Amino acid sequence: MKYTLLSCIGMLLSTSLFPQQEQVISPSNGTVTSLEKNILFYADRKLKVTQSGSGQLPLQSLFDGNMNAVYTAQGINPNNPYVLLIENLPNIHTQRGAWIGWSTRYYEPKKFKIEVYNQWNGQWSTVTDVNNHAIGYYITMAPGMSIGKIRFTVYETVQDQNILGLSEFFFIHPEATQAYDNLLVKYNPNGFVGIGTDAPQETLSVKGNIRAHQVKVEVDNWPDYVFKPEYQLQSLAQTEQFIKDNGHLPEIPKAAKVQEEGLSIGEMNKLMMKKIEELTLHLINQDKEIRELKAVIREAGLMR
Numbered sequence: 001m002k003y004t005l006l007s008c009i010g011m012l013l014s015t016s017l018f019p020q021q022e023q024v025i026s027p028s029n030g031t032v033t034s035l036e037k038n039i040l041f042y043a044d045r046k047l048k049v050t051q052s053g054s055g056q057l058p059l060q061s062l063f064d065g066n067m068n069a070v071y072t073a074q075g076i077n078p079n080n081p082y083v084l085l086i087e088n089l090p091n092i093h094t095q096r097g098a099w100i101g102w103s104t105r106y107y108e109p110k111k112f113k114i115e116v117y118n119q120w121n122g123q124w125s126t127v128t129d130v131n132n133h134a135i136g137y138y139i140t141m142a143p144g145m146s147i148g149k150i151r152f153t154v155y156e157t158v159q160d161q162n163i164l165g166l167s168e169f170f171f172i173h174p175e176a177t178q179a180y181d182n183l184l185v186k187y188n189p190n191g192f193v194g195i196g197t198d199a200p201q202e203t204l205s206v207k208g209n210i211r212a213h214q215v216k217v218e219v220d221n222w223p224d225y226v227f228k229p230e231y232q233l234q235s236l237a238q239t240e241q242f243i244k245d246n247g248h249l250p251e252i253p254k255a256a257k258v259q260e261e262g263l264s265i266g267e268m269n270k271l272m273m274k275k276i277e278e279l280t281l282h283l284i285n286q287d288k289e290i291r292e293l294k295a296v297i298r299e300a301g302l303m304r
Contacts, residue, residue: 028103028137029067029167036179038170040086041065048087053153055082055164067167069105075162076154078111082164084152091119092176093146099172100127100150101139107165108136111156116142117149124151134158142171217266223274226281233281249275 027035035041043049044059051057055072062070062084076082100114114127128140150171157164225231234250242250251271253263297303 024097024099024139024172026101026103026137026139027067027168027170027172029069029105030137035065035168035170035172037172037174037177038065039089039173039177040169040171043086047089050085050087052083052085053077054080057084057164057166062166062169065168067103069165069167071107071165072163075159076157076164078155078162082154084169086150086152086169086171087148089148089150089171090176091146091148092173094142094144094173095175098142098147098174098176099139100142100170101137102152102169103137103167104165105136105167107157107159107163109133109138109154109156109164109166110158111154113151113153113155114140115151115153116145116147117151119146119148142173147171147173215265217269219266219270221270223270223277226274226277233278236282251275 025031027038040047040063043063049059049063051059054077055074057072058070061068072082100116102109109130110133111131112133113129115124116127117124125143125145127142130138152169154164156162159165226233239250246254248254251274253261294303
């Protein structure tokens with residue numbers, strides 16, 4: 001009993017004196033950690049991603065965080081290996097640590113290589129060169145450098161016909177990204193809200209109300225050009241004819257299109273401002289005409 005008590009005290013002291021060290025658990029189909037700082041979320045949309053060699057994979061599925069496995073339609077030719085190249089990564093040093101890897105359900109790479117390109121000296125370095133891998137995930141620490149490109153080459157897989165399967169390819173880089181940077185969310189009619197794969201980049205789709213104190217929308221080409229002398233203002237007669245022919249204002253979308261696709265707040269505010277500015281110019285012109293007519297009438301003695 002005495003020795004058991006002393007052992008418990010020793011364990012408690014060692015826990016407090018030597019706290020848990022920082023670590024990364026490999027993201028895979030069987031774990032739920034470590035993807036929150038993945039700089040490759042939606043890399044196929046925000047970076048330059050290409051495939052070459054034998055075999056092709058749906059790139060969208062490799063960077064969406066869903067861990068849904070995809071497979072090549074045919075086996076990899078070792079003499080013409082599958083190559084995944086990711087370019088245009090930010091020029092940010094890996095500092096205290098960064099990790100590169102992949103996950104899959106079946107048909108994992110058996111013989112593969114991961115290389116990185118150092119933006120500071122313009123040289124490629126081999127991070128890992130594996131010849132006999134046999135589990136459905138892999139993670140390795142990246143070297144200390146500013147990684148501008150990642151090249152993943154697969155020569156053989158565990159599948160008899162050399163078919164390649166991958167669920168997610170990731171680059172966990174805490175120094176270069178916020179948690180879940182560029183993570184998209186979409187609404188599923190069945191009631192589940194999860195990671196989006198169909199929404200445009202940096203889009204939040206919500207079925208329901210959004211309440212906020214302030215919403216700021218960035219808009220390019222604000223229509224102050226309407227007030228420039230060279231701007232061709234459409235006459236009211238032309239506008240009237242367009243409305244008769246089309247049933248809506250020029251440049252403003254039809255009701256059916258709005259109902260089907262919704263409205264872009266920034267674009268619609270820009271169009272509305274353009275119409276307000278055009279209307280203001282028409283009012284100014286009409287005011288000038290009215291004042292000129294009044295002057296003529298006064299000169300003719302028909303109005304005081």
